[in-house]
Amino acid sequence: MLIINANILTMAGDTKHCDRDIAELTQPNSYILVTQGKIKEIGLMQDCPTDNEVIDAKGRLTMPGLVDCHTHIGITEDSLGFEGDDANELTDPVTPHLRGIDGINHADRSFEEARQWGVTTAVSGPGSGNVICGQFAALKTYGRSVDEMILKEPCALKIAFGENPKTIYHEKNHTPSTRMATAAILREQLYKAKEYMEAWQDYEQDNEETDRPEYDIRLEALIPVLKRELIVKMHAHRADDILTAIRLAREFNLRYTIDHCTEGHLIAELLKEQSVSVILGPLLTDRSKTELRNQNIEAPGIMTKQEIPVAIMTDHPCVPQQYLLLCAAVAAREGMPVEDALRAITINAAKAAGIEERVGSLEAGKDADIIVFSGHPFDYRTKVDITIINGKVVYSRGAL
Numbered sequence: 001m002l003i004i005n006a007n008i009l010t011m012a013g014d015t016k017h018c019d020r021d022i023a024e025l026t027q028p029n030s031y032i033l034v035t036q037g038k039i040k041e042i043g044l045m046q047d048c049p050t051d052n053e054v055i056d057a058k059g060r061l062t063m064p065g066l067v068d069c070h071t072h073i074g075i076t077e078d079s080l081g082f083e084g085d086d087a088n089e090l091t092d093p094v095t096p097h098l099r100g101i102d103g104i105n106h107a108d109r110s111f112e113e114a115r116q117w118g119v120t121t122a123v124s125g126p127g128s129g130n131v132i133c134g135q136f137a138a139l140k141t142y143g144r145s146v147d148e149m150i151l152k153e154p155c156a157l158k159i160a161f162g163e164n165p166k167t168i169y170h171e172k173n174h175t176p177s178t179r180m181a182t183a184a185i186l187r188e189q190l191y192k193a194k195e196y197m198e199a200w201q202d203y204e205q206d207n208e209e210t211d212r213p214e215y216d217i218r219l220e221a222l223i224p225v226l227k228r229e230l231i232v233k234m235h236a237h238r239a240d241d242i243l244t245a246i247r248l249a250r251e252f253n254l255r256y257t258i259d260h261c262t263e264g265h266l267i268a269e270l271l272k273e274q275s276v277s278v279i280l281g282p283l284l285t286d287r288s289k290t291e292l293r294n295q296n297i298e299a300p301g302i303m304t305k306q307e308i309p310v311a312i313m314t315d316h317p318c319v320p321q322q323y324l325l326l327c328a329a330v331a332a333r334e335g336m337p338v339e340d341a342l343r344a345i346t347i348n349a350a351k352a353a354g355i356e357e358r359v360g361s362l363e364a365g366k367d368a369d370i371i372v373f374s375g376h377p378f379d380y381r382t383k384v385d386i387t388i389i390n391g392k393v394v395y396s397r398g399a400l
Helices: 110-116 163-171 179-205 217-226 239-251 264-273 299-304 321-333 338-343 347-352
Strands: 002-008 027-035 038-044 054-056 061-064 066-071 119-124 132-140 150-160 231-236 256-260 278-280 310-312 370-373 384-389 392-396
Touching (some): 066 321, 132 179, 231 239, 299 310, 299 338, 310 347, 338 347
Parallel strands (some): 278 310
Antiparallel strands (some): 384 392
């Protein structure tokens, strides 16, 4: 596949958070050559190869497919109630062994709507009802099955602080009923996993002298977290919960992101000092619970100006997946630099999910996940003309 006459916004390279607009960021009159689902090269039209299946972008803005790094797409299905809701296993506050892919329905029509609006990668998994909720997976939004859609699985483990686990288990007259118990349960499980991991290491080093440890699927699921091989998604809204999450992450040397981070703008200096990566959202909702009382649409701009890496998420279905671009547009309207708002739904989101080697920018060697816009991406009249995933056109509105 060869995309020609494109106005390319690669989203590659670093940014210093200067407020540049689209015209300053794009590489005009260019082409993208795709081979076997990967980007082979990007260059100026004067150097364009020939003899390929051609898509003429006709000068339209062409950029990497959008990445939503915190959703529940497919696991909380569109237009269904309990029958299609597999997000929360509310029978045990400790469920690290749950795998999101076992609850995601690839046929959920929300994936089709995501493609229509340029979302090519969605990170989806369990909700926040438990202290340790389960494993997230990074999925392409196109495929005949979840197994075909997988980009990385697992890509993160979800942990929840604050209102959700304590409310749910208080109603069951079960621990945790307080924030202290939530932190204590998490700490206990991580220490047990550390002992379990060390027991297996001792056995593998000298299995003639050491008893074989009994297999524990919950503790087994926590070992990649302790080894920093797996990102921990720390669900936290309130400032005190955010700080508790950071405290525990330091205690166990975890690789983590703060997801939601609703009151992060109130402690932005502290987050910068701790080098925290933030996944912010959902932005376009009402303040439906106490934890959201300080929700502020200016938060993305406030934190970006503190040089905190910010990704923007929909938390689908809280905000439907197809409105990821709208979330970034509103953030830009309210003070987030345009470049940073675009990075928040492309390369920053990919980095927050640990998948930046595959997606998030247009660069040679990366997956050919590409979208062509009809106009400026933050203009409310703009539509997605073409969505390409793994080098295949998966949506076209027939405008080219």
